[in-house]
């Protein structure tokens with residue numbers, strides 16, 4: 001049966017099966033992310049109609065022009081999680097330092113912290129190409145009721161308790177894991193509910209799509225150049241197809257559905273690549289592994305990397321397991 005003639009009850013299970021192994025507090029946290037996603041989605045969908053696209057004039061700590069939607073999304077996600085009193089700290093791509101949320105209050109028993117890329121794919125905002133939001137959730141390591149410290153945020157990706165993304169594309173989806181597989185929920189804007197449209201999402205072990213900004217090719221390490229040439233060679237099931245949307249969330253989402261590999265390698269211009277470990281690579285790596293995929297920096301599992309600073313960047317290779325392992329083989333043999 002198509003979705004349209006299913007009774008609503010059969011699909012609106014956003015509050016049920018996805019939380020079967022999730023604590024009440026974590027469920028409330030994900031609920032607040034869902035609410036903020038609906039608010040941001042509303043703005044993304046009319047970005048062309050109101051004065052909300054185009055750079056806000058400031059630059060963030062990354063030195064990148066802050067697009068208005070980046071700032072708007074950042075405010076909405078932080079506001080929603082603060083107002084609903086469910087986290088004790090938030091770090092964001094758009095905030096120089098982490099934001100403590102009443103964590104010094106002895107009565108604040110909240111134990112979760114969130115790291116977020118409020119608007120991923122910023123370069124696509126004013127050209128009407130899909131963008132996303134990425135989030136990563138940990139339990140704090142410092143005692144409840146004391147102020148959060150940087151060590152609450154500098155935890156290995158393997159310590160995440162939840163991670164996910166919102167993709168504002170041809171439809172708006174919330175895709176996340178709490179450590180028990182990956183589920184995808186599609187927003188029905190008519191009633192403002194997310195439907196479980198993609199249960200138990202899995203990366204195909206193989207794929208025929210490679211996703212990398214080949215404009216940087218001459219600056220890539222030899223191993224990456226060799227792997228790209230391997231993808232392009234007429235042999236067996238190759239050449240593969242090159243697809244690069246310029247939004248990590250969109251390229252990742254397509255690869256998880258169709259099979260593929262996404263790479264943002266280091267280069268002579270960007271010695272650690274471009275993507276940030278804490279709120280882009282770790283959450284996407286958690287999702288990838290929960291969906292039978294793989295994520296590394298070419299040598300080390302992303303979720304084993306010990307973070308040293310809030311906005312640190314790492315080279316990132318992620319997607320179908322066999323494709324990532326082939327790229328790692330070229331990196332090792334270079």
Ligand SMILES: O=P(O)(O)OC[C@H]1O[C@](O)(COP(=O)(O)O)[C@@H](O)[C@@H]1O
Pocket residue numbers: 064093117119120121122123213246247248249274275
């Ligand atoms: O334009 P480039 O250098 O290829 O980078 C594109 C990549 O940069 C990003 O836009 C970085 O994310 P932000 O937009 O959140 O800064 C990724 O989403 C995307 O995959």
Ligand SMILES: [Mg+2]
Pocket residue numbers: 117119120121248280
């Ligand atoms: Mg991003």
Ligand SMILES: [Mg+2]
Pocket residue numbers: 070093117118119120121122
């Ligand atoms: Mg961003």
